[in-house]
Amino acid sequence: MYVADSRSSKAPAAPAPASGGPGRRGALRAVPGTVLALGAVSLVTDVSSEMVSAVLPLYLLTGLGLSPLGFGLLDGIQNGFSALVRLAGGHLADRRGRDGAARHKAVAAVGYGLSALCKPLLLLVHTVPLIGAVIAVDRTGKGLRTAPRDAMISLSTEPAHRGRAFGVHRAMDTAGALLGPLTAFLVLRLAGGPLLADGGERHGYDAVFTVSACVAALGVLILLLFVPNRQVADGPSTAAPSLRDSLALLRLPGLRRLTLCAVLLGLTTVSDSFLYLLIQRRLGLDTSLFPLLPLGTAAAFLLLAVPLGALADRIGRRRLFLAGHAVLLLAYGLLLSPVSGVPAVVCVLLLHGAFYAATDGVLAAAAADAVPAGQRGAGLALVGTGQALARFACSLLFGALWSAVGGTGALGWSAGALAVCVLGAAAVLREPAAPGDPAAPGDPAAPREPDTPRDPAATASEEPS
């Protein structure tokens, strides 16, 4: 069963400042230490999680002797649950502590901590229902921390440079996702055994889980030590948004439009699993190369996240978000065309990675523009959750469509729908007059309306810089 796209709620990443040059140094200067610290936390945490996910199938199959086709798959339910947890995380993070500062760091720490605790638990549980429960808790932690983390990134960065800051974070995150499986492999190799020693040989896997737990603990520690409690542009300390206030955020026209577009476009974003299946079938890829496809997307994402994030700061985040979906449309088009062979596969993966680089962090940056600082967590969670749920719905629709008209037909319909949605979104989305420019009036529709829930003075365009 193929369920909603994994990357929608996760942030894969790459090493940020690879190449030198004065331009790049300038770019780095514009990225605050908090963002680098959060990037390091995500990198380390992703190494830890991806270590586990890389060996989990092998472990279940050969360490525990469980046949993977014997599981009940809970992914669908978990995705829905995780989306709700994300909303809760965003809302809770906006509430104020005794010192008057928002609790972004505390909620994020709970999220990272929960996931870290799950790693040693894997040493103790050996049945399908319990392993399923541990994975569910792990994902709960992930859902909880996503919105406060993105809120902290946005609040610690000058509005003019948010796109690049999110790009740097996503690149670091993806780097962790790529390093994780390699680390797991190295640990298994050092632990001595052949990787596929079926028959209760658990020691190598236990070593992987232990190392993963240590790495996760390090991530939590980096968060606690190097991410400040209060961000530069945190809202006024009197504000303590209620649940009502958080929901009322959707009355902000700027945020409402962005959420609507994210949902519409999410409904036509075919999940990674489906896309890889279609790449294999349509482009004639050898089945043995199938496991490499996600690596291709991640590598492209890693390389393009920073430059495209910076581009978003220059040409406008909404514009680039739309352009990213146009790139995805190109990938669909290539898949539907009669071309085949490895070069075509590489092109599609490059476009797919570019799509993520142009939309993942960029959407968060765009959403930050439309939400007052005091409610940043809840606002980002709303947009992100809307997008994630839409993508999940898309997976269900796409599966049904596949049964009716076949994979190629389903992709054809999706491409048509995506084209319509891109055009519709282009009509609805308005770029703030000068994105991120503190002197600019900002999105005329967004922050200054009478129904702005809280502290209208603290809108994105007026944050201190």
Add this chain to the structure above:
Amino acid sequence: MNRLQNRTRVIVLLVAVLLLGAVGTGAVLYAADRTAQRDQAQPGGPAVAEGAVTLQGPSGGRELVFRNMAWGPHRDELTAVPADRPDGPRTASGVQCLRFYAAAGTGICLQSQHGALEDTYRAVVLDDHLRERRSFPAAGIPTRSRVSPSGHLAAWTVFVSGDSYAGTDFSTRTSIVDVRDWNLRDNLETFDVIKDGHPYQAHDINIWGVTFADDNAFYATLATGGHTYLVHGDLAAHSLTTLHENVECPSLSPDGTRIAYKKRVPGASPDAPWRLYVLDLATMTETATAEQRNIDDQAVWSDTGTLLYAMPGDYGADLWTVPADGGGAPRRVTQAAVAPAYLG
């Protein structure tokens, strides 16, 4: 925390890195030590000695070849024993396989290969002296393998796992190759599916566990929409036709009349959902065997009335036997063995 000096923070971090690094290193060293013990033969384990193993007309009568899982230097190698004394001394071939099957002088061996960055898997077609004839890269963890009675066709199934975070979504890939012209059907999912008499397509189709009737017809498991089906496959027609529901890992009897298979029984725990059943193809009657435990193997027919299959054991797996007609009782035939095939 904010008031902590930068220096203090860095020191705290360094100390933590050292401590956590020590824990991680300890865990790896402990695992390496435990793994190394597996290269030492255990007292009381089966006797294993190096020798010649062939897949063609054993001189001394019928033989049973399987992957030896007993600890010691020949762990994971193909070993041969006389078919009438499966618990006897094992002759080790030096060829390592995770999964194996053979018929009429053709062997199929699913191996892992250690690479620099990751392990990869391949399916190797072996000749009657266990020499490699040709190999094919495989996309994931090997699980099932079969050879047609003539030795002309070989099939294998591997698990492919998705990339989703902490993902539990697995799929399978099943391939069939003709060893006469090396015509490879890379992915049986591309075959035309006829389900309940109608053409059928779905994204979630998975195929596994091929068992051959002849050089064109075969049976396998097809899964879609949460159900599994016994399908009849036709290589020339490029088609799969559903015959019966709730059938996994079919194994066709030597006389071609019955299918031994794993049936998912209602009310069983999710860790142990399957029991060993036999299906009569003429009447579609199901018979439960006397094996009451959960089974996760594609059984082998030792003769027209007896099944051989692997069950979890102290060294990974043991081989057990049970009558196919539902009578008798299961009996362990040898320890520390998996993936058996009868020769001769």
